[in-house]
Amino acid sequence: MLKQKLILLVFAVLRTIAPIIKFGNKYFVFGYDDVTEVLQRNTDFTIKEINQPKIDKYTGPFILGMDKSDQEASESSILQKAVKRDDIELIQSIVRDVSRELVEKARPKGTIDMVSELSLVVPCHFLDKYCGTPGPDLQTMQRWMRSIFYNVFLNFKNTPTQVKEAEQASAELKIYLENLILEKQKAIKEGIYTKDDFLSRLIRMQDNPETYLDNDGIRRNISGVILGAVDTISKSAVHIMEQLLSRPDILKGAVKAAQNNDYDLVSRYTFEAMRFNPFNPILIRYIEKETTLGTRTLKGGNQIFSVAWSAMFDSKAFPDPNTFRLDRVYETYILFGWGMHRCFGEYVNRIELPEICMALLKLPNLRRVKGSEGKTIYDTTGTFPDRYVLEFDN
Numbered sequence: 021m022l023k024q025k026l027i028l029l030v031f032a033v034l035r036t037i038a039p040i041i042k043f044g045n046k047y048f049v050f051g052y053d054d055v056t057e058v059l060q061r062n063t064d065f066t067i068k069e070i071n072q073p074k075i076d077k078y079t080g081p082f083i084l085g086m087d088k089s090d091q092e093a094s095e096s097s098i099l100q101k102a103v104k105r106d107d108i109e110l111i112q113s114i115v116r117d118v119s120r121e122l123v124e125k126a127r128p129k130g131t132i133d134m135v136s137e138l139s140l141v142v143p144c145h146f147l148d149k150y151c152g153t154p155g156p157d158l159q160t161m162q163r164w165m166r167s168i169f170y171n172v173f174l175n176f177k178n179t180p181t182q183v184k185e186a187e188q189a190s191a192e193l194k195i196y197l198e199n200l201i202l203e204k205q206k207a208i209k210e211g212i213y214t215k216d217d218f219l220s221r222l223i224r225m226q227d228n229p230e231t232y233l234d235n236d237g238i239r240r241n242i243s244g245v246i247l248g249a250v251d252t253i254s255k256s257a258v259h260i261m262e263q264l265l266s267r268p269d270i271l272k273g274a275v276k277a278a279q280n281n282d283y284d285l286v287s288r289y290t291f292e293a294m295r296f297n298p299f300n301p302i303l304i305r306y307i308e309k310e311t312t313l314g315t316r317t318l319k320g321g322n323q324i325f326s327v328a329w330s331a332m333f334d335s336k337a338f339p340d341p342n343t344f345r346l347d348r349v350y351e352t353y354i355l356f357g358w359g360m361h362r363c364f365g366e367y368v369n370r371i372e373l374p375e376i377c378m379a380l381l382k383l384p385n386l387r388r389v390k391g392s393e394g395k396t397i398y399d400t401t402g403t404f405p406d407r408y409v410l411e412f413d414n
């Protein structure tokens with residue numbers, strides 16, 4: 021927490037004295053208006069140079085690696101059409117039931133490792149029940165998702181061990197999805213498969229030329245969607261609980277809201293807590309050719325780092341930014357991106373994160389474990405939580 025406070029202090033200084041700075045071939049932008057403008061101006065600040073090569077390699081072309089183009093417009097519209105109005109209630113019941121079940125399972129022990137027993141399990145359940153992609157088993161799905169996600173978005177140094185693991189994971193996922201699509205296609209045609217999940221919707225949508233994706237198109241798109249749906253949720257849930265547990269007065273309010281089943285209020289606690297340690301502190305784009313941002317001229321051929329974390333502490337958009345407040349306007353948060361590439365799964369996150377937290381907050385006298393056992397343990401890359409044990413009265 022001390023480290024986070026220090027980072028926030030540095031951001032505050034930079035927003036005042038150097039809101040746009042250049043280090044080597046990278047610009048850094050810290051203010052709310054500039055950060056949102058960069059993400060909004062998607063033809064001046066592009067994503068292809070940042071994401072496309074690795075996305076193409078590990079899943080095949082996907083919207084998060086594409087700038088404005090016919091393919092991007094068509095595929096993102098097909099994905100949107102595969103989401104239905106009633107999905108909110110469906111997702112809520114899927115994640116609420118499994119979160120409660122998992123927490124109940126841990127209850128007799130008086131402790132829960134919220135990562136291995138909850139926050140990494142719930143998203144896989146979501147992949148199974150909503151997306152229609154259960155994977156061969158839970159462990160394999162978790163391994164594939166983590167390894168590919170890390171290498172596409174975070175392995176900036178291309179460390180060979182991780183690259184090798186992701187190449188293997190991506191080859192296995194490809195075969196798995198190719199077979200799954202063929203099996204479902206056959207079962208749908210024969211009238212045996214009548215369930216309505218995200219993958220089967222994309223298959224049924226092949227009947228309409230306007231929403232047709234060939235099988236590889238379905239595979240690429242479903243890969244891209246599920247990839248962002250596991251460790252993002254798990255790590256964010258850990259960050260949120262860490263923030264709540266480190267503020268006893270705030271925690272009391274959050275517990276009360278959970279006990280009252282006040283989902284809207286728990287959501288406010290959830291997203292405000294996430295602001296203090298977001299999953300995506302920075303969103304990266306590329307400056308194709310010289311352009312301006314405010315009064316500043318930015319040279320082409322450089323990357324631009326939009327520091328969303330800092331922007332969410334800019335008092336212009338977040339009055340009294342260092343205070344944990346429950347009256348923030350949800351739409352001002354930059355927790356799930358901004359502009360054209362804003363998170364496709366935001367409707368899921370708005371349910372899944374509060375539901376995971378709600379299930380935990382209901383545990384009697386939920387608290388951190390003292391000493392080293394209570395610390396969050398990260399994976400070998402130091403990126404994703406593997407373990408975060410919490411205590412409660414049973």
Ligand code: HEM
Pocket residue numbers: 083084085096244245246248249250252253256299300303304355356357358360361362363364365366368369
């Ligand atoms: C806490 C969980 C999540 C976080 C923090 C998160 C964060 C983000 C962010 C910041 C972006 C934009 C990246 C950029 O502009 O460079 C994004 C895009 C995206 N996310 Fe999420 N995400 C989460 C969960 C999900 C879930 C559950 C799904 C799928 C159901 C998903 C699917 C996607 C997709 C497909 C995009 C690309 C959208 C596009 O390019 O148009 N995400 N996410």
